[in-house]
Amino acid sequence: MLHLRLITPADTTDEAVRLIEGTVGTAHLAVFAGAARDPAGDVVQCDVAREAADELIGGLRNLGLDEHGSIAVEGIELSLSKRADKAEKDAPGEGADAVLWEQLTDATHEESTLSVTYIAFLSLATMLAACGVVLDNAILIVGAMAVGPEFGPLAGFCTALVQRAPRLAWRSFLALIVGFAIAMLITVGFSHFMSWVDLFDVAKVRADRPNTSFVYNPDWFSFVVAVLAGAAGMLSLTSAKSGALVGVAISVTTVPAAANAAVAFSFSEYAQAWGSTEQLLLNLLGIVLAGTLTLLIQKSLWALQRRRTAAKAS
Known part of the structure; x- marks a missing residue:
């Protein structure tokens, strides 16, 4: 109630x-x-x-x-x-x-705001992920995924597409693009600093990393996981089951891919940086497609339910 x-x-x-x-x-x-x-x-x-x-x-x-x-x-x-x-x-x-569209629009509007706090969380998550990819530490990668706030703008963009709200779409798109750009730029600086204090080095970046190499080797599994996570994330928002968002956050490699791209770029490993960028874009695309489709299906099913109810009442 x-x-x-x-x-x-x-x-x-x-x-x-x-x-x-x-x-x-x-x-x-x-x-x-x-x-x-x-x-x-x-x-x-x-x-x-x-x-x-x-x-x-x-x-x-x-x-x-x-x-x-x-x-x-x-x-x-x-x-x-x-x-x-x-x-x-x-x-x-x-x-x-049931989908409370007013509540969903209001919530995603707030979550997709390009604020200092949003950039701080995204930057911290990206730097954590940078440590994880260099150390080949899956635990740090999972932690960085959980900290990252990027699903808010992604959900806002999906909602804007379904609700035909161009201002919310632009706001969400701006938060994603500017947020990731700033976070990756800060992580490049962080990587140079860690190299200066001898904690990061090019040998670690070039080494085999069996636990984290997936962040710069995009494949169809990456897209499938992003699609499934996007659908789950939207369902968790519309059903008010926010706890499921934690599982969504640690299912996709947006933040780790951005982090590895920044680290690889700082060491002039451009092939690896491009692979990570592909991984990032593939995950963002999969989440947006799945999230939008999920909302459209929910909207259609609920409209059908209302028509059936009205028909019974008449």
Whole structure:
């Protein structure tokens, strides 16, 4: 269940209440007349089943509450109520299958922001991965994958393609390109520093690295893994199962490939640098394709579910 807290202008409250009452899957409606001060108006609260929330939020936006009032949505961890149980039972479909497009767009918009924190995490992850590839240490590679924040912009780009949101697409694309460019540039400097203090050397870069050589040897398995990880990542976002994102993060070699490209470039190993760049681009492409396709399938299936529900109701 989700909890909605609305601030409605006084002349819109009745319409909002009727919309909530007419939405299957709602419960615990409460109206506090004149309770809101900024903006002035009434406060309306209700609980709604996750699978009915997207339609309700869309209707509330059509009333202009996002412009002249407020729509706040919170997850309910525990609800001991027979009315809530009935609302979830009456709502069409399953909550785990529902996609809250407004929430997804808002979340990916935030995650795809090119900020100092985003660049710092991506740079630190790339430098960690640089240590991992030089030492041929798979544990460091996995750690770097988990630290990397690049799935946020990738998810934002996929969402923007499906929702036809060019501003979000550009924002996500910029975060990816600029973020990786800065992180790789910093890692080139880090590699030169580590070489200066005799911790990195060209012999280690050229040596056989059975545990990490995959980062500069792209093949079809790399693309398959990226596709599977992209689909899993999108499902974890849309179903609010954020724990699965950790598994997604350590499944693809975006950060390690970027790190190896930077290290190889700093030692003039251009063939290895190009192989890593191919690996990076292949993984990014696979994630975007799979993530976009996953969202399109979810959107189509949910639309079909709504049509079936409407047909039964009529």
